[in-house]
Amino acid sequence: MTSAEEKPPRALLAGASRRWVRLLPWGVAFVLCVALLPTTIQVLTADYGLNGAVASALAVAQSAPLLLAVVRPLQAWCVIFAADVAGALALLTVDFEERLLWPFPPMGIVGYIGLCLALGLRESRRTLVLVWLATAGANVGLGFVSPHGTSAESVLLTILGGVALLLAGALRERYEAQRRLAEQETISEAERGRRTLLEERARIARELHDVVAHHMSVITVQADTAEYRLDGLPPHVREEFTSIAATARESLVEMRRLLGVLRNEEAHGELAPQPGLTRIGQLVEATARAGMPVEFTPCDADVPEAVGLSAYRIVQEALANVVRHAPGAPTQVSVSESASQDGARLTVLVVNGPPPEPPAAPLEEGGTGHGLVGMRERVRLVGGTLDAGPLPDGGFRVAARIPLNGKDST
Known part of the structure:
Protein backbone atom coordinates (compact mmCIF):
# COMPACT_ATOMS: atom_id res chain seq x y z
CA MET A 1 0.00 0.00 0.00
CA THR A 2 1.37 3.41 -0.91
CA SER A 3 1.68 6.04 1.80
CA ALA A 4 -0.45 9.17 1.82
CA GLU A 5 2.51 11.26 0.69
CA GLU A 6 3.32 9.04 -2.32
CA LYS A 7 1.43 9.62 -5.52
CA PRO A 8 0.93 6.83 -8.03
CA PRO A 9 3.03 7.39 -11.14
CA ARG A 10 1.27 9.01 -14.06
CA ALA A 11 1.44 7.59 -17.53
CA LEU A 12 3.38 9.45 -20.20
CA LEU A 13 1.40 12.30 -21.77
CA ALA A 14 -1.36 11.82 -19.17
CA GLY A 15 -1.75 15.58 -18.89
CA ALA A 16 -2.58 16.06 -22.58
CA SER A 17 -5.94 17.63 -23.36
CA ARG A 18 -6.78 15.26 -26.21
CA ARG A 19 -7.69 11.66 -25.46
CA TRP A 20 -5.82 10.18 -28.42
CA VAL A 21 -2.60 11.83 -27.26
CA ARG A 22 -3.02 10.31 -23.79
CA LEU A 23 -3.56 6.89 -25.32
CA LEU A 24 -0.66 7.21 -27.78
CA PRO A 25 2.13 5.91 -25.44
CA TRP A 26 0.05 2.83 -24.56
CA GLY A 27 -0.63 2.14 -28.24
CA VAL A 28 3.02 2.48 -29.25
CA ALA A 29 4.18 0.29 -26.35
CA PHE A 30 1.61 -2.37 -27.17
CA VAL A 31 2.50 -2.43 -30.86
CA LEU A 32 6.23 -2.67 -30.10
CA CYS A 33 5.71 -5.43 -27.57
CA VAL A 34 3.45 -7.49 -29.85
CA ALA A 35 5.73 -7.01 -32.86
CA LEU A 36 9.12 -7.46 -31.20
CA LEU A 37 8.35 -10.47 -28.98
CA PRO A 38 7.83 -13.09 -31.73
CA THR A 39 10.30 -11.41 -34.07
CA THR A 40 13.06 -11.55 -31.48
CA ILE A 41 12.45 -15.25 -30.83
CA GLN A 42 12.46 -16.02 -34.54
CA VAL A 43 15.61 -14.04 -35.34
CA LEU A 44 17.62 -15.27 -32.35
CA THR A 45 16.81 -18.92 -33.05
CA ALA A 46 16.77 -19.00 -36.87
CA ASP A 47 19.47 -16.46 -37.75
CA TYR A 48 21.75 -16.46 -34.73
CA GLY A 49 21.25 -20.14 -33.81
CA LEU A 50 20.47 -19.47 -30.14
CA ASN A 51 18.67 -22.04 -28.03
CA GLY A 52 14.86 -21.62 -28.22
CA ALA A 53 14.33 -21.42 -24.44
CA VAL A 54 17.09 -18.86 -24.01
CA ALA A 55 15.82 -16.85 -27.00
CA SER A 56 12.27 -16.85 -25.60
CA ALA A 57 13.45 -15.68 -22.18
CA LEU A 58 15.51 -12.90 -23.73
CA ALA A 59 12.62 -11.85 -26.00
CA VAL A 60 10.24 -11.56 -23.05
CA ALA A 61 12.78 -9.62 -20.95
CA GLN A 62 13.55 -7.23 -23.81
CA SER A 63 9.97 -6.64 -25.02
CA ALA A 64 7.45 -7.00 -22.16
CA PRO A 65 8.90 -4.16 -20.01
CA LEU A 66 8.04 -1.72 -22.81
CA LEU A 67 4.49 -1.69 -21.38
CA LEU A 68 5.94 -0.77 -17.98
CA ALA A 69 7.87 2.06 -19.63
CA VAL A 70 4.62 4.00 -20.15
CA VAL A 71 4.35 4.46 -16.37
CA ARG A 72 7.86 3.74 -15.01
CA PRO A 73 10.38 4.16 -17.83
CA LEU A 74 13.47 4.12 -15.61
CA GLN A 75 12.57 0.79 -14.02
CA ALA A 76 11.77 -0.63 -17.45
CA TRP A 77 15.18 0.56 -18.71
CA CYS A 78 16.95 -1.29 -15.91
CA VAL A 79 15.27 -4.57 -16.95
CA ILE A 80 15.71 -4.12 -20.71
CA PHE A 81 19.30 -2.86 -20.44
CA ALA A 82 20.26 -5.90 -18.35
CA ALA A 83 18.45 -8.18 -20.80
CA ASP A 84 20.22 -6.60 -23.79
CA VAL A 85 23.64 -7.06 -22.20
CA ALA A 86 22.74 -10.63 -21.22
CA GLY A 87 21.59 -11.30 -24.79
CA ALA A 88 24.89 -10.01 -26.21
CA LEU A 89 26.82 -12.31 -23.86
CA ALA A 90 24.53 -15.23 -24.74
CA LEU A 91 25.26 -14.72 -28.45
CA LEU A 92 28.97 -15.27 -27.74
CA THR A 93 28.16 -18.91 -27.02
CA VAL A 94 26.95 -19.58 -30.58
CA ASP A 95 28.62 -19.26 -33.95
CA PHE A 96 26.68 -16.72 -36.07
CA GLU A 97 27.52 -15.09 -39.38
CA GLU A 98 29.67 -11.99 -39.43
CA ARG A 99 27.03 -10.00 -41.34
CA LEU A 100 24.66 -10.15 -38.39
CA LEU A 101 24.63 -7.24 -35.92
CA TRP A 102 26.33 -7.69 -32.59
CA PRO A 103 26.21 -6.98 -29.63
CA PHE A 104 22.61 -5.80 -30.11
CA PRO A 105 20.39 -7.30 -32.82
CA PRO A 106 18.02 -5.03 -34.81
CA MET A 107 14.99 -5.93 -32.67
CA GLY A 108 16.81 -4.90 -29.49
CA ILE A 109 17.83 -1.60 -31.07
CA VAL A 110 14.23 -0.78 -32.07
CA GLY A 111 12.89 -1.54 -28.60
CA TYR A 112 15.71 0.36 -26.94
CA ILE A 113 15.03 3.48 -29.03
CA GLY A 114 11.37 3.39 -28.00
CA LEU A 115 12.48 3.02 -24.39
CA CYS A 116 14.83 6.01 -24.73
CA LEU A 117 11.97 8.14 -26.04
CA ALA A 118 9.95 7.24 -22.94
CA LEU A 119 12.91 8.06 -20.69
CA GLY A 120 13.43 11.44 -22.37
CA LEU A 121 9.78 12.37 -21.82
CA ARG A 122 9.92 11.62 -18.09
CA GLU A 123 13.42 11.79 -16.57
CA SER A 124 15.76 14.69 -15.79
CA ARG A 125 18.83 15.71 -17.76
CA ARG A 126 21.15 14.09 -15.23
CA THR A 127 19.34 10.76 -15.50
CA LEU A 128 19.39 10.87 -19.29
CA VAL A 129 23.12 11.53 -19.33
CA LEU A 130 23.73 8.63 -16.96
CA VAL A 131 21.59 6.34 -19.14
CA TRP A 132 23.54 7.31 -22.24
CA LEU A 133 26.87 6.84 -20.47
CA ALA A 134 25.77 3.38 -19.32
CA THR A 135 24.76 2.52 -22.89
CA ALA A 136 28.05 3.75 -24.30
CA GLY A 137 30.00 1.99 -21.56
CA ALA A 138 28.26 -1.31 -22.30
CA ASN A 139 29.00 -0.87 -26.01
CA VAL A 140 32.67 -0.20 -25.35
CA GLY A 141 33.00 -3.04 -22.83
CA LEU A 142 31.37 -5.59 -25.12
CA GLY A 143 33.53 -4.38 -27.98
CA PHE A 144 36.57 -5.94 -26.31
CA VAL A 145 35.03 -9.43 -26.61
CA SER A 146 33.54 -9.01 -30.08
CA PRO A 147 33.72 -12.31 -31.98
CA HIS A 148 34.27 -10.61 -35.35
CA GLY A 149 36.12 -7.45 -34.34
CA THR A 150 34.80 -3.95 -33.83
CA SER A 151 32.89 -2.08 -36.53
CA ALA A 152 30.85 1.10 -36.96
CA GLU A 153 27.65 -0.94 -36.63
CA SER A 154 28.57 -1.99 -33.08
CA VAL A 155 28.05 1.58 -31.79
CA LEU A 156 24.70 1.97 -33.54
CA LEU A 157 22.75 1.60 -30.29
CA THR A 158 24.83 4.29 -28.59
CA ILE A 159 24.25 6.78 -31.41
CA LEU A 160 20.55 6.15 -31.96
CA GLY A 161 19.83 5.93 -28.24
CA GLY A 162 21.57 9.25 -27.65
CA VAL A 163 19.58 10.92 -30.42
CA ALA A 164 16.30 9.56 -29.02
CA LEU A 165 17.18 10.73 -25.51
CA LEU A 166 18.13 14.17 -26.79
CA LEU A 167 15.00 14.68 -28.88
CA ALA A 168 12.58 13.42 -26.22
CA GLY A 169 14.33 15.44 -23.51
CA ALA A 170 14.13 18.59 -25.62
CA LEU A 171 10.42 18.03 -26.22
CA ARG A 172 9.81 17.49 -22.50
CA GLU A 173 11.68 20.65 -21.50
CA ARG A 174 9.81 22.66 -24.13
CA TYR A 175 6.51 21.37 -22.80
CA GLU A 176 7.54 22.16 -19.21
CA ALA A 177 8.54 25.68 -20.21
CA GLN A 178 5.19 26.24 -21.90
CA ARG A 179 3.34 24.84 -18.89
CA ARG A 180 5.22 27.09 -16.47
CA LEU A 181 4.58 30.07 -18.73
CA ALA A 182 0.86 29.29 -18.81
CA GLU A 183 0.81 28.93 -15.01
CA GLN A 184 2.65 32.23 -14.64
CA GLU A 185 0.18 33.94 -16.95
CA THR A 186 -2.70 32.54 -14.90
CA ILE A 187 -1.09 33.77 -11.69
CA SER A 188 -0.39 37.18 -13.25
CA GLU A 189 -4.00 37.47 -14.40
CA ALA A 190 -5.23 36.62 -10.90
CA GLU A 191 -2.82 39.16 -9.40
CA ARG A 192 -3.99 41.82 -11.85
CA GLY A 193 -7.58 41.13 -10.88
CA ARG A 194 -6.72 41.27 -7.19
CA ARG A 195 -4.77 44.51 -7.65
CA THR A 196 -7.66 46.04 -9.60
CA LEU A 197 -10.06 45.12 -6.81
CA LEU A 198 -7.78 46.59 -4.13
CA GLU A 199 -7.25 49.79 -6.10
CA GLU A 200 -10.97 50.22 -6.57
CA ARG A 201 -11.63 49.58 -2.89
CA ALA A 202 -9.02 52.18 -1.97
CA ARG A 203 -10.61 54.73 -4.31
CA ILE A 204 -14.05 54.06 -2.86
CA ALA A 205 -12.63 54.38 0.66
CA ARG A 206 -11.11 57.76 -0.20
CA GLU A 207 -14.44 59.01 -1.46
CA LEU A 208 -16.41 57.63 1.49
CA HIS A 209 -13.92 59.31 3.81
CA ASP A 210 -15.15 62.70 2.65
CA VAL A 211 -18.74 61.69 3.35
CA VAL A 212 -17.96 60.44 6.86
CA ALA A 213 -15.67 63.41 7.56
CA HIS A 214 -18.50 65.79 6.69
CA HIS A 215 -20.80 64.13 9.22
CA MET A 216 -18.08 64.15 11.88
CA SER A 217 -17.46 67.85 11.26
CA VAL A 218 -21.16 68.59 11.71
CA ILE A 219 -21.13 66.67 15.00
CA THR A 220 -18.09 68.62 16.17
CA VAL A 221 -19.63 72.01 15.32
CA GLN A 222 -22.97 71.14 16.93
CA ALA A 223 -21.31 69.91 20.09
CA ASP A 224 -19.00 72.95 20.32
CA THR A 225 -21.82 75.47 19.84
CA ALA A 226 -24.46 73.73 21.95
CA GLU A 227 -23.81 75.85 25.06
CA TYR A 228 -24.22 79.05 23.00
CA ARG A 229 -27.30 77.94 21.10
CA LEU A 230 -29.14 76.34 24.00
CA ASP A 231 -29.87 78.35 27.14
CA GLY A 232 -29.82 76.96 30.62
CA LEU A 233 -27.71 73.86 30.02
CA PRO A 234 -26.63 72.16 33.26
CA PRO A 235 -22.86 71.93 33.82
CA HIS A 236 -22.76 68.15 33.39
CA VAL A 237 -24.55 68.46 30.04
CA ARG A 238 -22.03 71.06 28.90
CA GLU A 239 -19.22 68.71 29.89
CA GLU A 240 -20.88 65.94 27.89
CA PHE A 241 -21.07 68.14 24.79
CA THR A 242 -17.44 69.15 25.29
CA SER A 243 -16.42 65.49 25.51
CA ILE A 244 -18.41 64.69 22.37
CA ALA A 245 -16.69 67.50 20.46
CA ALA A 246 -13.24 66.38 21.62
CA THR A 247 -13.93 62.78 20.65
CA ALA A 248 -15.19 63.87 17.23
CA ARG A 249 -12.08 65.99 16.64
CA GLU A 250 -9.84 63.03 17.56
CA SER A 251 -11.80 60.85 15.17
CA LEU A 252 -11.28 63.40 12.39
CA VAL A 253 -7.53 63.38 13.07
CA GLU A 254 -7.41 59.58 12.88
CA MET A 255 -9.45 59.61 9.69
CA ARG A 256 -7.04 62.10 8.11
CA ARG A 257 -4.18 59.74 8.98
CA LEU A 258 -6.10 56.89 7.40
CA LEU A 259 -6.72 58.97 4.31
CA GLY A 260 -3.01 59.72 4.10
CA VAL A 261 -2.42 55.97 3.75
CA LEU A 262 -5.12 55.57 1.12
CA ARG A 263 -4.13 58.60 -0.97
CA ASN A 264 -1.39 58.45 -3.55
CA GLU A 265 0.50 60.94 -5.64
CA GLU A 266 -1.59 60.21 -8.71
CA ALA A 267 -4.93 60.98 -7.00
CA HIS A 268 -6.30 64.33 -8.10
CA GLY A 269 -9.38 66.27 -7.15
CA GLU A 270 -9.70 64.61 -3.74
CA LEU A 271 -10.69 67.89 -2.06
CA ALA A 272 -13.64 68.52 -4.38
CA PRO A 273 -17.16 67.89 -3.02
CA GLN A 274 -18.35 64.38 -3.72
CA PRO A 275 -21.15 64.15 -6.32
CA GLY A 276 -24.60 62.73 -5.61
CA GLU A 357 -22.66 50.46 -36.70
CA PRO A 358 -19.76 48.46 -35.28
CA PRO A 359 -16.81 50.74 -34.42
CA ALA A 360 -13.86 50.48 -36.78
CA ALA A 361 -11.51 50.06 -33.81
CA PRO A 362 -11.97 50.02 -30.05
CA LEU A 363 -11.69 53.43 -28.43
CA GLU A 364 -9.45 51.90 -25.76
CA GLU A 365 -6.90 49.11 -26.10
CA GLY A 366 -7.01 46.60 -23.23
CA GLY A 367 -9.14 48.14 -20.50
CA THR A 368 -8.09 48.24 -16.87
CA GLY A 369 -11.01 46.12 -15.70
Missing part, protein backbone atom coordinates in the same frame (compact mmCIF):
# COMPACT_ATOMS: atom_id res chain seq x y z
CA LEU A 277 -28.00 62.26 -7.22
CA THR A 278 -28.28 65.93 -8.16
CA ARG A 279 -25.15 65.70 -10.29
CA ILE A 280 -26.34 62.74 -12.40
CA GLY A 281 -28.35 65.08 -14.64
CA GLN A 282 -25.20 67.11 -15.40
CA LEU A 283 -23.35 63.89 -16.18
CA VAL A 284 -26.06 62.79 -18.62
CA GLU A 285 -26.11 66.23 -20.29
CA ALA A 286 -22.35 66.13 -20.79
CA THR A 287 -22.64 62.69 -22.37
CA ALA A 288 -25.44 63.89 -24.67
CA ARG A 289 -23.35 66.87 -25.79
CA ALA A 290 -20.67 64.38 -26.84
CA GLY A 291 -23.11 62.94 -29.39
CA MET A 292 -24.66 60.11 -27.40
CA PRO A 293 -28.48 59.84 -27.53
CA VAL A 294 -29.30 59.58 -23.82
CA GLU A 295 -32.70 59.73 -22.12
CA PHE A 296 -32.73 60.47 -18.40
CA THR A 297 -35.41 59.90 -15.79
CA PRO A 298 -34.30 61.78 -12.64
CA CYS A 299 -35.10 61.19 -9.00
CA ASP A 300 -35.20 63.91 -6.34
CA ALA A 301 -35.27 61.53 -3.36
CA ASP A 302 -33.37 62.48 -0.22
CA VAL A 303 -30.82 59.68 0.13
CA PRO A 304 -27.69 59.25 2.26
CA GLU A 305 -24.53 60.75 0.79
CA ALA A 306 -22.85 57.36 0.42
CA VAL A 307 -25.83 56.05 -1.55
CA GLY A 308 -25.93 59.15 -3.76
CA LEU A 309 -22.20 58.89 -4.41
CA SER A 310 -22.50 55.20 -5.34
CA ALA A 311 -25.41 55.91 -7.70
CA TYR A 312 -23.47 58.71 -9.42
CA ARG A 313 -20.35 56.55 -9.91
CA ILE A 314 -22.40 53.64 -11.26
CA VAL A 315 -24.06 55.87 -13.88
CA GLN A 316 -20.71 57.47 -14.67
CA GLU A 317 -18.97 54.15 -15.28
CA ALA A 318 -21.92 52.68 -17.20
CA LEU A 319 -22.04 55.67 -19.57
CA ALA A 320 -18.27 55.52 -20.01
CA ASN A 321 -18.59 51.86 -21.02
CA VAL A 322 -21.27 52.77 -23.57
CA VAL A 323 -18.98 55.41 -25.08
CA ARG A 324 -16.09 52.94 -25.22
CA HIS A 325 -17.84 49.85 -26.52
CA ALA A 326 -21.08 51.03 -28.20
CA PRO A 327 -20.59 54.61 -29.43
CA GLY A 328 -23.80 56.16 -30.71
CA ALA A 329 -26.05 53.53 -29.12
CA PRO A 330 -29.37 54.84 -27.72
CA THR A 331 -29.15 54.81 -23.93
CA GLN A 332 -31.69 55.15 -21.15
CA VAL A 333 -30.71 56.22 -17.64
CA SER A 334 -33.21 56.15 -14.82
CA VAL A 335 -32.95 56.63 -11.06
CA SER A 336 -36.01 55.83 -8.97
CA GLU A 337 -37.03 55.23 -5.39
CA SER A 338 -39.35 52.41 -4.54
CA ALA A 339 -40.77 50.83 -1.41
CA SER A 340 -41.07 47.17 -0.47
CA GLN A 341 -41.70 45.05 2.60
CA ASP A 342 -38.07 45.38 3.62
CA GLY A 343 -38.01 49.15 3.23
CA ALA A 344 -37.20 51.77 0.63
CA ARG A 345 -34.54 51.26 -1.99
CA LEU A 346 -32.95 53.21 -4.81
CA THR A 347 -32.85 51.63 -8.27
CA VAL A 348 -30.27 52.79 -10.81
CA LEU A 349 -30.84 51.51 -14.34
CA VAL A 350 -28.64 52.12 -17.40
CA VAL A 351 -29.66 50.32 -20.58
CA ASN A 352 -28.13 50.82 -24.01
CA GLY A 353 -29.04 49.30 -27.34
CA PRO A 354 -26.64 48.05 -30.00
CA PRO A 355 -24.47 50.69 -31.70
CA PRO A 356 -25.72 52.00 -35.08
CA HIS A 370 -12.10 48.71 -13.11
CA GLY A 371 -15.63 49.15 -14.55
CA LEU A 372 -17.77 46.28 -13.33
CA VAL A 373 -15.38 45.57 -10.45
CA GLY A 374 -15.85 49.11 -9.14
CA MET A 375 -19.62 49.04 -9.58
CA ARG A 376 -19.96 45.73 -7.77
CA GLU A 377 -17.77 46.90 -4.90
CA ARG A 378 -19.75 50.13 -4.46
CA VAL A 379 -23.06 48.32 -4.43
CA ARG A 380 -21.74 45.65 -2.05
CA LEU A 381 -20.44 48.23 0.42
CA VAL A 382 -23.87 49.85 0.72
CA GLY A 383 -25.64 46.49 1.02
CA GLY A 384 -27.20 46.38 -2.44
CA THR A 385 -27.08 44.17 -5.51
CA LEU A 386 -25.89 44.68 -9.08
CA ASP A 387 -27.17 42.96 -12.20
CA ALA A 388 -25.09 43.58 -15.33
CA GLY A 389 -24.96 41.70 -18.60
CA PRO A 390 -25.59 41.76 -22.35
CA LEU A 391 -29.04 41.86 -23.90
CA PRO A 392 -30.32 39.62 -26.73
CA ASP A 393 -30.42 42.54 -29.20
CA GLY A 394 -26.72 43.32 -28.67
CA GLY A 395 -27.14 45.99 -26.02
CA PHE A 396 -26.11 46.00 -22.38
CA ARG A 397 -27.96 46.48 -19.10
CA VAL A 398 -26.73 47.65 -15.71
CA ALA A 399 -29.20 47.56 -12.82
CA ALA A 400 -28.23 48.45 -9.24
CA ARG A 401 -30.59 48.16 -6.30
CA ILE A 402 -29.42 49.99 -3.19
CA PRO A 403 -31.36 49.81 0.10
CA LEU A 404 -31.98 53.12 1.84
CA ASN A 405 -32.43 51.59 5.29
CA GLY A 406 -29.02 49.92 5.59
CA LYS A 407 -29.96 46.39 4.41
CA ASP A 408 -30.55 44.71 1.12
CA SER A 409 -34.10 45.04 -0.03
CA THR A 410 -33.97 42.32 -2.63
